[in-house]
Amino acid sequence: MKFDAGNWKLLPGTEATYPLSVVDVRTEPDALVVTGYNKTVHHRADYLDGAIFTARFTSPLPDVIRVQITHFKGRRPRQPAFDLDYSRSNPDAEIGRDEARAWLKTGELAVVVPVEGEWRVDFVRGGRPLTSSEQKATGLFTRDGRIYLREQLSLQAGETIYGLGERFTPFVRNGQSVEIWHEDGGTNSEIAYKNIPFHLSSLGYGVLVNHPGRVSYEVASHHVTRTQFSVEGHSLDYYLFGGPTPKAALEQYTALSGRPAPPPAWSFGLWLSTSFTTNYSEADVLANIERMEAVGIPISVFHFDCFWMKELTWCSFLWDRRNFPDPEGMLRRIHDKGIKVCVWINPYIAEASPLFDEGMASGYLLQTPEGDVYQVDDWQPGMGLVDFTNPEARAWYAGKLRALVEMGVDTFKTDFGERIPTGVRYFDGSDPERMHNYYTYLYNQTVFDLLREVKGEGNAVVFARSATCGSQKFPVHWGGDNSSTYPSMAETLRGGLSLGLCGFGFWSHDISGFIGTATPDLYKRWVAFGLLSSHSRLHGSSSVRMPWRFDDEAVDVLRHFNDLKTRLMPYLLDVARDAHDYGWPMMRAMMLEFPDDPACRHLDMQYMLGPALLVAPVFSETSEVTYYLPSGEWRHLLSGETARGPAWRTETYDYFSLPLWVHVARGQAWDCLRATTPAS
Numbered sequence: 001m002k003f004d005a006g007n008w009k010l011l012p013g014t015e016a017t018y019p020l021s022v023v024d025v026r027t028e029p030d031a032l033v034v035t036g037y038n039k040t041v042h043h044r045a046d047y048l049d050g051a052i053f054t055a056r057f058t059s060p061l062p063d064v065i066r067v068q069i070t071h072f073k074g075r076r077p078r079q080p081a082f083d084l085d086y087s088r089s090n091p092d093a094e095i096g097r098d099e100a101r102a103w104l105k106t107g108e109l110a111v112v113v114p115v116e117g118e119w120r121v122d123f124v125r126g127g128r129p130l131t132s133s134e135q136k137a138t139g140l141f142t143r144d145g146r147i148y149l150r151e152q153l154s155l156q157a158g159e160t161i162y163g164l165g166e167r168f169t170p171f172v173r174n175g176q177s178v179e180i181w182h183e184d185g186g187t188n189s190e191i192a193y194k195n196i197p198f199h200l201s202s203l204g205y206g207v208l209v210n211h212p213g214r215v216s217y218e219v220a221s222h223h224v225t226r227t228q229f230s231v232e233g234h235s236l237d238y239y240l241f242g243g244p245t246p247k248a249a250l251e252q253y254t255a256l257s258g259r260p261a262p263p264p265a266w267s268f269g270l271w272l273s274t275s276f277t278t279n280y281s282e283a284d285v286l287a288n289i290e291r292m293e294a295v296g297i298p299i300s301v302f303h304f305d306c307f308w309m310k311e312l313t314w315c316s317f318l319w320d321r322r323n324f325p326d327p328e329g330m331l332r333r334i335h336d337k338g339i340k341v342c343v344w345i346n347p348y349i350a351e352a353s354p355l356f357d358e359g360m361a362s363g364y365l366l367q368t369p370e371g372d373v374y375q376v377d378d379w380q381p382g383m384g385l386v387d388f389t390n391p392e393a394r395a396w397y398a399g400k401l402r403a404l405v406e407m408g409v410d411t412f413k414t415d416f417g418e419r420i421p422t423g424v425r426y427f428d429g430s431d432p433e434r435m436h437n438y439y440t441y442l443y444n445q446t447v448f449d450l451l452r453e454v455k456g457e458g459n460a461v462v463f464a465r466s467a468t469c470g471s472q473k474f475p476v477h478w479g480g481d482n483s484s485t486y487p488s489m490a491e492t493l494r495g496g497l498s499l500g501l502c503g504f505g506f507w508s509h510d511i512s513g514f515i516g517t518a519t520p521d522l523y524k525r526w527v528a529f530g531l532l533s534s535h536s537r538l539h540g541s542s543s544v545r546m547p548w549r550f551d552d553e554a555v556d557v558l559r560h561f562n563d564l565k566t567r568l569m570p571y572l573l574d575v576a577r578d579a580h581d582y583g584w585p586m587m588r589a590m591m592l593e594f595p596d597d598p599a600c601r602h603l604d605m606q607y608m609l610g611p612a613l614l615v616a617p618v619f620s621e622t623s624e625v626t627y628y629l630p631s632g633e634w635r636h637l638l639s640g641e642t643a644r645g646p647a648w649r650t651e652t653y654d655y656f657s658l659p660l661w662v663h664v665a666r667g668q669a670w671d672c673l674r675a676t677t678p679a680s
Helices: 246-257 282-294 327-335 354-362 391-407 432-455 486-500 520-531 552-582 667-676
Strands: 014-017 021-028 031-037 052-061 064-070 094-097 101-106 109-114 121-125 128-133 139-143 146-154 161-165 176-180 195-201 206-209 215-219 226-232 235-241 270-273 301-304 340-345 376-378 380-385 411-414 536-538 607-609 613-615 624-636 642-652 660-663
Touching (some): 021 109, 031 101, 031 109, 052 101, 052 246, 064 109, 064 146, 146 235, 161 176, 161 215, 161 486, 176 195, 195 215, 206 246, 226 235, 270 282, 282 301, 282 327, 354 380, 354 391, 391 432, 411 432, 486 520, 520 536, 520 552, 613 624
Parallel strands (some): 270 301, 270 536, 301 340
Antiparallel strands (some): 014 139, 031 052, 052 064, 064 235, 101 109, 109 121, 121 128, 139 146, 146 226, 161 195, 176 215, 206 235, 215 226, 607 613, 613 660, 624 642, 624 660
16 A cells, blocks of 8 residues: 655655654563654753654564554554464573664564654664665555555565465565455466565565555565555554574474465375366266276376355255265265265355355354345355354364265365455454454364364365465465466466465465366376475366376376376475474575576476475476576476576477476485486
């Protein structure tokens, strides 16, 4: 949200109040507390008719500083709040002051403020300036009767910013305005399913704005030398993670917000789907599974999309007996082939669902302020939404899923969770604005916890679309409604790399695009990308994604890359453990693994799969790809060719290969790859 009109004026209809001078500094056993005043005091009369701001600095972990800025401390806390580890406290933090300044130091990171004079907050790492909140960076703004609190952190020359969720806009956030507000918009727009108020800097630090509702960002856009974030209200809470590398900052961030649970090994295999609107029955499902077996392409998971339930009743959690007369027997027959089963669900209950009356009678559905069930003709006629702030509603919803698990379902595709209204009343009194984004956390937590309870630790996995801070604890997530084009394939990768820089370790996408039907050429290129992703699913909207529907060669290509992923599995499981242990994504932006290489700053059409394997998908029907090898010795995984970086390369590849290079010096990772791949 923009407040200023250039450097000197405010936008029309905007009023601002800034802390201009420091009037008090207190050092407490665990905090540094600074009070700012909106005037420069020349005489005692200046203390009249003013406003004060309080900034409280604490340290939950080494190299991490929490900043809580308050105007009007009498405001009651709003719920919900992010599920962070608020119990953490760093006893080794040093808090002190001298005649000129006060500080809180934790590890190599420190915050420094003047004890009098102009308001200013400096963050220092290893004795060198990192970022600052300068004069008039912090401010309270009034517009249209609403109050907003803003912070701006300075950017150094050449500094680049990443993250803020799974965003499909340009990979580097500089120059962008970003709204942290869930919407269902596909992958070709600036809105997003997974909005995370966490950004990562090329200088190796990260910032989380601790606000689950709408956060407005201006990243080197409104003020080109600052990253700005603002929220509605009289308080602003953020954490600065000092790194000093992007991977270290991610490790610090996920220590507070949570790390991904380890998905079961079977989830890394190939998922095959009925697709969305295609017609199918038990006979069709089994025929497709058996044909995949016959052509030598084993699958790990079969997914039933929406129409496993009767139309207009989503969600009823009842099999459509017209097409699936014996669901228990069908699930048993699929399991006998060694294949797991996933079914599609969402948190919306259509009026025609038998669950609607149950939920309405028990008060399990979101209500309007007047006490009616909130309903809308959107997606499903007259649908209501489960109120996950009600423990009984969560147990009721989980109970319906438990019956499916006991029947033989292994996992759920937890779709939707973005279309959450604000004009509603929650059971626990939660603020609807703060719940809009946070709803997905409670929704996916409910499903994931049910699976973990029934199947045991390490055996739970979902396939989720929406997410917020902390949702990385409930893997896996996929990239939403992309299209069957090369540009959409590229935007899909951008979104996944961006999400990975927010602590999400596991990510997937609809191979060959959800909307439309790919050409045989695009299908085969996307198969290579999809099988070299953390999780791999063939899924679409109006047509199925079985390879024989494209051409005979597509069958061979899918078999080739499916076999390759199987051989890579020991390495991939090692990388998955890193995601669980440290919060690092399996699919890593180049700048995460090579933060000191300026050429990697903007690269978003190639990535590292773990620490050692570079993947550069082919994004053109010309079969040509241009990519970059960072410094070091590299060996092509499939051909055995060797090369040295740094170097840019432009090459042509057939459908059975792509730039797939191993960084030889990366120790055990290379040994694992060498032992499991053809080039060994």
